[in-house]
Amino acid sequence: MAGTKRTPEEFSIDPATQEMLLRAEELGLETAFSRADAMKACPIGSDNLCCKNCSMGPCRIVKEGQTGVCGATADTIQARNFIRMVAAGAAAHSDHGRDMAFTLKEVANGETQGYVLRDVAKLRYIASKYAIPIEGRSPSEIANDLADLYIAQFGQQEGQVALISRAPKKRQEVWESLGITPRGVDREVVECLHRTHIGDDQDAEHILDHALQTALADGWGGSLIATDISDILFGSPAPILGEVNLGVLSEDQVNVVVHGHEPTLSNMIVAASQAPDILEYAKKAGAKGVNISGICCTANEVLMRQGIPAAGNFLQQELAILTGAVEAMVVDVQCIMQALVGIAENFHTEVITTSKKVKIKGARHIEFDEKKALDIAKDILRTAIDNYKNRGAVQIPDHRSPLIPGFSQEYINYSLGGSYRSSFRPLNDAVMSGRIRGLVGIVGCNNPREQHDYFHVKVAEELLKNDVLLVETGCSSIASAKAGLLVGEAGLDQVGPGLREVCEAIGMPPVLHMGSCVDNSRILTVLAQVVEEGGLGEDISQIPVVGLAPEWMSEKAISIATYVVASGVYTIMSGTAPIDSNPKVPDSMIVPELLSAGWEKKVGGKLEFINDVDTIVSKTLEHIDKKRAELGLPAYDPEAFGKSGDSRMLEIETLPVVDRREAIYG
Ligand code: SF4
Ligand code: MSK
Numbered sequence: 001m002a003g004t005k006r007t008p009e010e011f012s013i014d015p016a017t018q019e020m021l022l023r024a025e026e027l028g029l030e031t032a033f034s035r036a037d038a039m040k041a042c043p044i045g046s047d048n049l050c051c052k053n054c055s056m057g058p059c060r061i062v063k064e065g066q067t068g069v070c071g072a073t074a075d076t077i078q079a080r081n082f083i084r085m086v087a088a089g090a091a092a093h094s095d096h097g098r099d100m101a102f103t104l105k106e107v108a109n110g111e112t113q114g115y116v117l118r119d120v121a122k123l124r125y126i127a128s129k130y131a132i133p134i135e136g137r138s139p140s141e142i143a144n145d146l147a148d149l150y151i152a153q154f155g156q157q158e159g160q161v162a163l164i165s166r167a168p169k170k171r172q173e174v175w176e177s178l179g180i181t182p183r184g185v186d187r188e189v190v191e192c193l194h195r196t197h198i199g200d201d202q203d204a205e206h207i208l209d210h211a212l213q214t215a216l217a218d219g220w221g222g223s224l225i226a227t228d229i230s231d232i233l234f235g236s237p238a239p240i241l242g243e244v245n246l247g248v249l250s251e252d253q254v255n256v257v258v259h260g261h262e263p264t265l266s267n268m269i270v271a272a273s274q275a276p277d278i279l280e281y282a283k284k285a286g287a288k289g290v291n292i293s294g295i296c297c298t299a300n301e302v303l304m305r306q307g308i309p310a311a312g313n314f315l316q317q318e319l320a321i322l323t324g325a326v327e328a329m330v331v332d333v334q335c336i337m338q339a340l341v342g343i344a345e346n347f348h349t350e351v352i353t354t355s356k357k358v359k360i361k362g363a364r365h366i367e368f369d370e371k372k373a374l375d376i377a378k379d380i381l382r383t384a385i386d387n388y389k390n391r392g393a394v395q396i397p398d399h400r401s402p403l404i405p406g407f408s409q410e411y412i413n414y415s416l417g418g419s420y421r422s423s424f425r426p427l428n429d430a431v432m433s434g435r436i437r438g439l440v441g442i443v444g445c446n447n448p449r450e451q452h453d454y455f456h457v458k459v460a461e462e463l464l465k466n467d468v469l470l471v472e473t474g475c476s477s478i479a480s481a482k483a484g485l486l487v488g489e490a491g492l493d494q495v496g497p498g499l500r501e502v503c504e505a506i507g508m509p510p511v512l513h514m515g516s517c518v519d520n521s522r523i524l525t526v527l528a529q530v531v532e533e534g535g536l537g538e539d540i541s542q543i544p545v546v547g548l549a550p551e552w553m554s555e556k557a558i559s560i561a562t563y564v565v566a567s568g569v570y571t572i573m574s575g576t577a578p579i580d581s582n583p584k585v586p587d588s589m590i591v592p593e594l595l596s597a598g599w600e601k602k603v604g605g606k607l608e609f610i611n612d613v614d615t616i617v618s619k620t621l622e623h624i625d626k627k628r629a630e631l632g633l634p635a636y637d638p639e640a641f642g643k644s645g646d647s648r649m650l651e652i653e654t655l656p657v658v659d660r661r662e663a664i665y666g
Helices: 015-027 032-038 043-047 074-108 120-129 139-155 162-166 169-178 185-195 204-234 263-273 276-284 296-306 314-322 339-344 370-386 409-417 425-433 454-465 474-482 488-492 497-506 520-533 555-566 586-603 613-631 645-653 657-665
Strands: 242-244 254-260 290-295 310-312 326-331 350-353 401-403 438-442 468-472 511-513 545-549 570-573 607-609
Touching (some): 015 314, 032 314, 074 204, 074 263, 074 370, 074 586, 120 139, 120 204, 139 162, 139 185, 139 204, 169 204, 185 204, 204 263, 204 296, 204 520, 204 555, 204 586, 242 310, 242 474, 254 263, 254 296, 254 370, 263 296, 263 326, 276 290, 290 296, 290 370, 296 310, 296 474, 310 314, 326 370, 339 350, 350 370, 401 474, 409 520, 438 454, 438 613, 454 468, 454 613, 468 497, 474 511, 488 497, 520 555, 545 555, 545 613, 555 570, 555 586, 555 607, 570 613, 586 607
Parallel strands (some): 254 290, 254 326, 326 350, 438 468, 438 545, 468 511
Antiparallel strands (some): 242 401
């Protein structure tokens, strides 16, 4: 597709995105979409058959038998490139988790401004998992100990990351037997870089073993730490009504878009936007108020906890500025395009960087500090309000969709079991009976080399028709929300009969929004609880479950996919494969095979790259049915269900009144 010019409809299935891409063309402005057309991907880089790990190179392998100057073969080079992606992704997630742990420590010590320990029940529950004493102690004392324990996980040198104990016993034994139990988060990431330095690890399989270990330090370490602490500080998510898409921007209010990944500043900006002095300041500037919305995973953080609308997913960040209605785009870390500054120069939008770790040339920098969080949030909002008078022509697409986010593990437990005996029993029973055929997690980004949102939505729609319950995070969940799949009634029109019955009985949508990228760790702990509940095997690898990342683009997605595989789950990524086989280079077949059949043999999960919706769906269903058969569960039968619940009541209502009693009681 690269090198050809696509139409807005070919770029995206989302009408708001299409409208903004037309506006970009009219104004003669570039976006990631047009740049992807103009920038042909390097064919050698696409296969990951090049190495620039030392100055004897860069070396590229384009034919059989060729090696790098040092003698490195194609499989070694591909494995080294792959593990470096895992290291970068794991580092990004985990450094986020580290910052959250330090914030927890500061909050516990009363050193921050405006934060409280909002979910004390979760704090006590998590602390008890590590035998931190809770009885007779204040929340601050418990939080202090938990923060110390979590901070120690990053620099720990020996033993195992403490959070590993939350995985099923059998899974821990698999990791132990392979020697891939992560010791400390930083240690594993550093070892990736050491092993891939010139002259170190040169056995592809051995390199990839450490990729598994490093990714586990992310999923069952850094990411899980980030999720736990976000819940403790800002509350465990519960269902709340929200809205998504660019139509959430306001014509008569000051629009502040928060973008990135961290919940610390964004939650404070939301709180500050409701302060009387800020509202007064906005009114004096001629605006009706301050409208906060989000992009990417910062959007998910404030959406699932506070119902703050999401303006869009990854590929909509430039488009929000193109509306001309954004006074400030406030960014923290990860997935922030440098192009924001360039496009903002054509409008009045201020791009404001806030993290110590992220500056962008041309952006205003207002550094965030938890100790003065509320003051800084108000400064940022005043900067945005001051900018309102500079607003020019505005074009906000009239597209927004409702959604119900906030399905944390805690809430799913409550909704299935109630306050007194929270439980996953009804979920396990529904899978065992076949009402729910299986479970699929759809996660990850957008990629302008693919049609925006198409893979996410199409794959989701097809799986729902097949009675597969979906959990989603990150930009994938925003894509499904835009397509109307994250609301009860509307979503249920599109699902199979068995799944529909379950959703109606429990009162939940068929696609459960579980949060941001780091919250993929929630999916891991949900799977651990499914095992613990019983009836679906003793290990995650036995559950009829598949992981999908249909439009991935970031190194974080590679780390996520790797820890999901290491946890025992078949995982499919689509779009561009980071490691591809080149028929002219036979050794390039080795790493894809190691990631697939090789990993399946070792850890029970495998990683494949498939670029076709029908094949993704058929392989997903095939795997689910195989796992059902291995567990001795009844084969999936779509005809067996759908005769109860709301659909039955609607059917009965069509009968003459005299026949209804018999229809109900037989
Ligand atoms: Fe080339 Fe080997 Fe140096 Fe890589 S490490 S650039 S393959 S010489
Ligand atoms: S934001 S990593 S584009 S999901 Fe988490 Fe979206 Fe992917 Fe970033």
